[in-house]
Amino acid sequence: NEDNVLHIGGIFPIGGEGGWQGGQACEPAANLALEDVNNKTNLLPGFILKLHWNDSECEPGLGASVMYNLLYNKPQKLMLLAGCSTVCTTVAEAAKMWNLVVLCYGASSPALSDRNRFPTLFRTHPSATVHNPTRIKLMEKFGWSRVAILQQAEEVFISTVEDLEARCKESGIEIVTRQSFLSDPSDAVRNLRRQDARIIVGLFYVVAARRVLCEVYLQGLYGKSYVWFFIGWYEDNWFEVNLEKEGIMCTKEQMREAAEGHITTEALMWNQNQNEKTISGMTSEDFRIRLDSVLRKTYDIDNNRYPEGYQEAPLAYDAVWAVALAFNKTMSRLNRQGKTLKNFTYTDKETADEIYSAINSTQFLGVSGMVAFSSQGDRIALTQIEQVINGNYEKLGYYDTQADNLTWFNKEKWSGKSGKVPQDRTIVRKVL
Ligand SMILES: CC1(C)CO[C@@H](CC(=O)O)CN1
Numbered sequence: 337n338e339d340n341v342l343h344i345g346g347i348f349p350i351g352g353e354g355g356w357q358g359g360q361a362c363e364p365a366a367n368l369a370l371e372d373v374n375n376k377t378n379l380l381p382g383f384i385l386k387l388h389w390n391d392s393e394c395e396p397g398l399g400a401s402v403m404y405n406l407l408y409n410k411p412q413k414l415m416l417l418a419g420c421s422t423v424c425t426t427v428a429e430a431a432k433m434w435n436l437v438v439l440c441y442g443a444s445s446p447a448l449s450d451r452n453r454f455p456t457l458f459r460t461h462p463s464a465t466v467h468n469p470t471r472i473k474l475m476e477k478f479g480w481s482r483v484a485i486l487q488q489a490e491e492v493f494i495s496t497v498e499d500l501e502a503r504c505k506e507s508g509i510e511i512v513t514r515q516s517f518l519s520d521p522s523d524a525v526r527n528l529r530r531q532d533a534r535i536i537v538g539l540f541y542v543v544a545a546r547r548v549l550c551e552v553y554l555q556g557l558y559g560k561s562y563v564w565f566f567i568g569w570y571e572d573n574w575f576e577v578n579l580e581k582e583g584i585m586c587t588k589e590q591m592r593e594a595a596e597g598h599i600t601t602e603a604l605m606w607n608q609n610q611n612e613k614t615i616s617g618m619t620s621e622d623f624r625i626r627l628d629s630v631l632r633k634t635y636d637i638d639n640n641r642y643p644e645g646y647q648e649a650p651l652a653y654d655a656v657w658a659v660a661l662a663f664n665k666t667m668s669r670l671n672r673q674g675k676t677l678k679n680f681t682y683t684d685k686e687t688a689d690e691i692y693s694a695i696n697s698t699q700f701l702g703v704s705g706m707v708a709f710s711s712q713g714d715r716i717a718l719t720q721i722e723q724v725i726n727g728n729y730e731k732l733g734y735y736d737t738q739a740d741n742l743t744w745f746n747k748e749k750w751s752g753k754s755g756k757v758p759q760d761r762t763i764v765r766k767v768l
Pocket residue numbers: 355356358419420421422442443444445569648
C-alpha cells in the first residue's frame with residue numbers, strides 16, 4: 337500500500353545528441369540497486385524505495401521540466417538523482433527551493449563544487465579537478481617544474497585549468513604558457529612550439545583530441561623530447577577511429593606515432609579489487625556480470641556495442657545505495673522525534689536538514705570503490721595513471737590524493753635513447 341513507500345525522483349540523459357547520454361547504462365544500474373536495497377532486510381524496515389524518472393536528453397531545459405513534473409505530481413519525492421553537468425547545475429540550483437537533496441551520478445563540472453550556489457548537491461561522480469593532484473604528483477615524480485597547458489574553450493576545462501594553475505603555483509611548478517582553442521588547435525599548437533613547451537597537459541573532448549594529435553604530428557611536437565598528459569576516459573583506440581569521418585588529415589600510423597608514450601589520468605569508477613565484496617555483497621566483477629545480463633536485452637554487448645554511461649554505471653548504482661543508507665539513518669533519528677520520512681513536505685526544512693546531514697556523513701564501500709563526500713559534496717575518488725606503450729594503454733599506477741599515496745608499477749617507457757625521462761626544457765650545456 338502507498339504509506340510504506342519512500343519516493344525519489346530521477347533525471348537520466350537517455351536520448352538526444354548533445355553532451356553525455358550516460359543514462360542509457362546508468363538508469364538500468366540504478367534499477368539494479370533499487371532491487372538490492374529493497375531486498376536488504378533492515379535497511380529500510382517497513383518501507384520500500386521507489387524511483388520515478390524521466391529522460392533529460394542531457395538538456396538543462398528539458399531536465400528542468402522533468403524536475404517540475406516530478407515535483408508537481410504526486411507522490412511527494414524525498415530526493416532527486418540527476419546526470420550531466422548542465423542538467424545537474426540547473427536542477428541543483430533550483431532544488432534548494434524545495435528543500436531537496438540532489439545526488440548527481442554523472443556530473444564532472446568543477447563549477448558544481450560550490451556550496452553557495454548548490455547547498456544541497458552531492459555527487460558520486462568525481463569533479464574533473466580530481467585529475468589535478470595526480471598530474472602534480474607525476475610532475476614532481478619526474479622532476480618537471482616547467483609545464484604548458486593546451487585546452488578546449490569549454491566551461492568544464494576552463495574551471496579545471498584554474499584549479500590546476502593554483503595547484504602548480506602552490507607546488508612551485510611554472511606554467512610557461514596556457515593555450516586555448518575553440519575547435520581548430522593549429523595556432524595554439526604553434527604557440528606551444530614557439531614557447532619550447534615540452535611537458536603539456538591537454539584538456540579537451542575526444543573529437544578535439546583527435547584534431548590536436550594530428551596537429552601535434554604535423555608540427556612535430558611529439559616523440560622523445562615531449563610528454564603529453566591526456567584525459568583517460570576516452571575509448572581505448574580513440575586516436576585510430578573516425579579519422580575520415582571527422583576530416584582528420586593524418587593516417588592511423590601517423591596518429592599512433594604521435595600518440596606513443598602519452599600519459600593519461602582518470603578517476604576510478606569501478607572498484608579495482610575485483611574480489612572485494614562491497615556493501616551489496618557483490619564484487620565489482622559480480623556487478624559487471626549482472627549489469628551486462630540486463631543490458632544484453634537491449635544492446636549487442638557481446639559485439640562490444642555498449643550503451644553510453646557504461647563506465648559510470650557503478651556511480652549510479654552506488655548513488656541509490658547512498659540514498660537508502662541516508663534514509664535509514666534519517667528514519668532512526670526522526671523516530672526519536674516522533675516523526676517519519678513520510679511526513680516530509682517541500683517546506684519541511686528540519687527534515688531536509690536531517691536528510692542532508694545523513695547523506696553528508698554517509699561512507700561505504702560501493703562497486704565504484706569507497707563512497708564518501710567532501711564538504712562541497714564532491715565524490716572523493718582514486719585516480720588511475722596509464723601510458724600508451726607500443727600503441728596500447730598500460731597501467732602505470734594509482735594515486736590516492738587524500739592519503740598522498742602513489743602506487744607505482746615502474747612500467748613507464750620513454751622513447752629517447754637510454755630511455756631517459758624527457759626534460760621539461762632545453763638544456764644548454766656550457767662548453768668550457
Ligand atoms: C567522465 C565523464 C565522461 C565526464 O563527463 C560526465 C558528464 C558530465 O559531466 O556532464 C560523465 N563522465
